[in-house]
Amino acid sequence: MPNLKELSKKKVRFTGGHRMCAGCGAPMVVNWILKALDDDERAVISNATGCLEVSTCLYPYTSWKDSWVHTAFENAAATCSGTEAAFKALKKKDLLMESISS
Amino acid sequence: MAKRVSLSGNEAVAFGMKQINPDVVAAFPITPSTEVPQYFSQFVANGEVDTEFVAVESEHSAMSACIGAAAAGGRVMTATASAGLALMWEMLYVGASMRLPMVLAVTNRALSGPINIHNDHSDTMGARDSGWIQLYGESAQEAYDNLIQAIRIGEHKDVQLPVMVCYDGFITSHAVENLEMLDDEEVKKFVGVKREAPFALIGQDPVSMGPLDLPNHYFEHKRLQAEAMKNAKKVILEIAAEYEKLTGRKYGFFEEYKMEDAEAAIVVINSTAGTAKFVVDNLRAQGKKVGLIKIRVFRPFPAEELAEALKNVKAVAVMDKADSFSAAGGPLFAEVRSAMYGRADGKIVTNYIYGLGGRDVTTTQIEKVYADLFNAIETGKYEVYNYLGVRE
Amino acid sequence: MGKLVEIRWHGRGGQGAKTASLLLAEVAFNTGKYIQGFPEYGPERMGAPITAYNRISDEPITIHSNIYEPDYVVVVDETLIKSVPVTAGLKEGGAVIVNTAKSPEEIKKELNFNGKVYTIDARKISEETLGAYFPNTPMLAAVVKITGVIPVDVFLNDIEASFKHKFANKPHVVPKNMEAVKRALEEVKGNE
Incomplete structure (x- = not known):
């Protein structure tokens, strides 16, 4: 397991400039969770309606460097289950884009 | 080469889905739609399709998963009815506003309450303003044909919208009848390999x-x-023309049946149109100038085209298999009368709410509607808002 | 327009009246007809009265209502005669076909019906040929013969092929089923 120093060198996937309050813990939590990914990996983040969601992706801006999706309040997991299924199906059919097929 | 088969509406739709071979199907069972995901999950289990089947815990989750899959870029299909569609409600609007093509087969069933498993159109009529394209079909054949065209319509670059393919619960979904199916290869070629x-x-x-x-x-x-x-209108006709070349079966916004010189016409949706055609044939044999228009595309609504088709009639009865409780007629009536205003004025336009909760619609009832229309033409007296086949 | 034949089936949930109506639709379909086969759905439990319908024609069928004035009525369970008005709307010149050991005369009296009555003891035939009570096969054969919706020889060929397909794993039951069919064709009897 990498130490804090090593983690801090990993790719930043969640940028500043969002509208979360100064001192709010949520952006930092997001940042550190996303460090669980290897730098060459791509994520799809499914976000339920809430403070984090409305404050980090106001059209036409987004703080998310990975793909991010929001649909409603109560269904982030259900939404993501569909995305995962599509990923599996497209992979099985060899239809994934080059950028993510690796 | 087309294949002559005898199938129920649900079987035709499930086989159509198999031929389309979508990337993801996320579905939850509900009568009378259950057979569609049931048959389809068998195709998945048998390895007859490449589809990922997501067994979810509710229709809300089904539509959420469909949205997640379509947002990922997959070709997505599902099926539901009645309360299932109602539970999807919130997500119907989200999917449409995200401009995600998906195809949802709806076996029309009365919406609770009171709870009722039989056919009317209260489920999809309630979802008419959710931003989904709505195609309606009279028979298993039309449900199948609409399903295949729906894929192309929704995915067209100028449209990028989800599509509901609606057909009558039990009457169409569970009745076995003749239809022609395309070869697997023909469907594959028609829908293409991957959605845009x-x-x-x-x-x-x-x-x-x-x-x-x-x-x-x-x-x-x-x-x-x-x-x-609005773009969908043009695309729907283009896809229909292409489909006609393949199958010989002609589709448009609506079907005009013996409308050329019709004085009295009815406008109707789904299986009742078939029963009404039988009545039209009989009345025509008696020399009565009657015709009918069967709506196929309810969203987008073909207002101008419909007014044009009705410009020579004297009286028209609009039949609604759903009440809107507006105290001013059913949803189809409101659309049709509004479409005629300023384009086909001076007609008698009446509304009949009929067949709610699966009340069987008989030829006798349809004959009464035409009789009412002729009576209205002769006497100038008529009721605008009517309920057909109900005990008052 | 080709002649449209409308048939109404009365049975009890679990007895296979719906399946029989679908089988009839299938054999008619196989001879090139336009067909409809559909049950009247409700929350049926085993043993509750159920109704199923067939339309068979040489022309496409568009009508989608239930059948109120059938050409033929088929009663799979004779106990229904007492509780369901099975002959309601039956066309003049139409016929009712009942699964019973009784004679057509007796049934005619019970039905209080003036038209044609045919009877077939599907239980006896089924038990003697198949060794159990499967009324569908003999009933189907009787209905084909009486209604004439398809020629009997065409029916025999088609049903044999269908049995061979259906019982591919136990071919020894095919001759037994064919015997049930042939006996039903011979034993259905009428009172006009």
Whole structure:
């Protein structure tokens, strides 16, 4: 397991400039969770309606460097289950884009 | 080569889905739609399709998963009815506004309450303003044909909208009848291998989808959504023309049956149109100038075209298999009368709410509607709002 | 327009009246007809009265209502005669076909019906040929013969092929089923 120093060198996937309050813990939590990914990996983040969601992706801006999706309040997991299924199906059919097929 | 088969509506739709071979099907069972995901999950289990089947815990989750899959760039299908569609409600609007092509087969069933498993159109009529394209079909054949065309319509680059393919619960979904199916290869070629997804969660570049959209942009996005629905009109006809070349079966916004010199016409949706055609044939044999229009495309609504088709009739009865409780007629009536205003004025236009909760619609009832219309033409006296086949 | 034949089936949930109506639709379909086969759905439990319908024609069928004035009525369970008005709307010149050991005369009296009555003891035939009570096969054969919706020889060929397909794993039951069919064709009897 990498130490804090090593983690801090990993790719930043969640940028500043969002509208979360100064001192709010949520952006930092997001940042550190996303460090669980290897730098060459791509994520799809499914976000339920809430403070984090409305404050980090106001059209036409987004703080998310990975793909991010929001649909409603109560269904982030259900939404993501569909995305995962599509990923599996497209992979099985060899239809994934080059950028993510690796 | 087309294959002559005898299938129920649900079987025809499930086999059509198999031929389309979508990437993802996320579904939850509900009568009378249950057979569609049931048959389809068997195809998945037997390895007859490449589809990922997501067994979810509710229709809300089914539609959420469909949205997640379509947002990822997959070709997505599902099926439901009645309360299942109602539970999807919130997500229907989200999917349409995200401009995600999906195909939802709806076996029309009465909406609770009181709970009732039989056919009327209260489920999809309630969802008419959710931003989905709505195609309706009279028979298993039309449900199958609409399903295959729906894939292409929704995925067209000028449209990018989800499509509901609606057919009558039990009457069409569970009755076995003759139809012609395309070969698997023909369907594969017609729908293409992969859907066009200009932006996708697992596309070339990362994207954010479903942002907070405040007053400075929301309106423009809704305006674009409305434009997509307008574009759909042209695309629906283009796809229909292509499908006709393949099958010989002609589709448009609506079907005109013996309308050339018709004085009295009815406008109707789904299986009742078939029963009404039988009545039209009998009345024509007696020399009565009657015709009918069967709506296939309810969203987008073909207002101008419909007014044009009705410009020579003297009286028209609009039949609604759903009440809107507006105290001013059913949903189809409101649309048709509004479409005629300023384009086909001076007609007698009446409304009949009929067949709610699966009340069987008989030839006798349809004959009464035509008789009422002729009586209205002769005497000038008529009721605008009528209920057909109900005990008062 | 080709002649449209409308048939109404009365049975009890679990007895296979719906399946029999679908089988009839299938054999008619196989001879090139336009067909409809559909049950009247409700929350049926085993043993509750159920109704199923067939339309068979040489022309496409568009009508989608239930059948109120059938050409033929088929009663799979004779106990229904007492509780269901099975002959309601039956066309003049139409016929009712009842699964019973009784004679057509007796049934005619019970039905209080003036038209044609045919009877077939599907239980006896089924038990003697198949060794159990499967009324569908003999009933189907009787209905084909009486209604004439398809020629009997065409029916025999088609049903044999269908049995061979259906019982591919136990071919020894095919001759037994064919015997049930042939006996039903011979034993259905009428009172006009």
